[in-house]
Amino acid sequence: MEEALAAPAATTGGRGPRGQYAGDGGARALSEVELGEEPRHATGMRELDRVLGGGLVPGGVVLLGGDPGIGKSTLLLQTMARLAQQGGALYVTGEESLRQVAMRASRLGLETDGLHVAAETCVETILALAEREQPRVLVVDSIQTIFTEQLQSAPGAVAQVRESAALLVRHAKRSGTALFLVGHVTKDGQLAGPRVLEHMVDTVLYFESEGGSRFRLLRAVKNRFGAANELGVFAMDDGGLREVRNPSAIFLSRHEEAVSGSVVMVTREGSRPLLVELQSLVAETPLSNPRRVAVGMDQNRLSMLLAVLHRHGGVFTADQDVYINVVGGVRVSETASDLPALLAALSSLRDRAVPQHTVVFGEIGLAGEIRPVPNGEERLREAAKHGFKRAIVPKKNAPRGSGEFEGMEIVPVSRLGDAIEAAFG
Ligand code: TYD
């Protein structure tokens, strides 16, 4: 019989109870699809849960990337020890012996009842183990050490990493197991590591630190189940990783007095406001092509802002090198840093400090106008909470009514010139 001619089988119809799952062959009105929250299980590490978008999703696959030695294994061991208290946690290590893992757990003082571990690098063996154990959460540390028998190449080769990961991801989706894959990144980020996996997983987290500091930033760069750009903060000490619940405090260097080139802004990383300091150094250049170096913010944007400063602020910087750094390894990817960045540069150029206890945020348009940014009040509240006394903000972000907000003087500005006047008066 010609298969193409077979009569269509009876279906449950577009409105049946199976309606919302993929693969039933039917189409329906989007408005009729039940919303229902994704079920989540909290890991018990609030900073991790925040970055995940509220906890682990069954069948969700998370790639945790970062430099070797940054603390990926430590973070996941601590997390799995907590999850294991509710059962169903399997930690597979391809890098360490079981004894090393046990020693680390004991040094960290972890409660490990119920946490199952295996030292294994063959993905087929790992899958058989997972089928048998049916864990709710599975960690594979690291994907670079895993190989599939189907390929000849050595573990770590691109094809091995991709194939092994694909098999693990398929298992997670089919069984509803939440899966963490650990991936090392090298300095150039090019290794057959996280980069080739990013499109295969639901969530990509990077674990980073700034120049040897004990603080660790956990950043979501992709998340199908939550906001990207969400930031979690930890500190590494003898007891392992500790959550930092109030990160604003650690990103501000407390200067004894106001210093030139420094401006504090309130940025919004994912769902919470964060106070960070922008520092700038502006110095006469011997080069015909002056340097514009931005660390932690977009370099092209900096060049654009300097052009606006020239045109609408009357400040010429074409004979100056301009450096901007966001302190603490934070990366600001929103336009609210426009005004603080320009004021920091101007402060360095003129060697005049912006008065202490001043906070600034706002976008700058090409016409020299200061544009509002989202969540103005929330940002102001964070600044007030940390003892700031004065805020230079876009007029449309100023709370209605008085020029005061939670004990802070609010200076609304609508043009670049006003902002410069307000900062250096
Ligand atoms: P690790 O989790 O092994 O890093 P990764 O898996 O990303 O390669 O972290 C190892 C580093 O962390 C190591 O240099 C020592 C440090 N560390 C501490 O400072 N305190 C601790 O309690 C632990 C377990 C590790």
Ligand code: MG
């Ligand atoms: Mg490790």
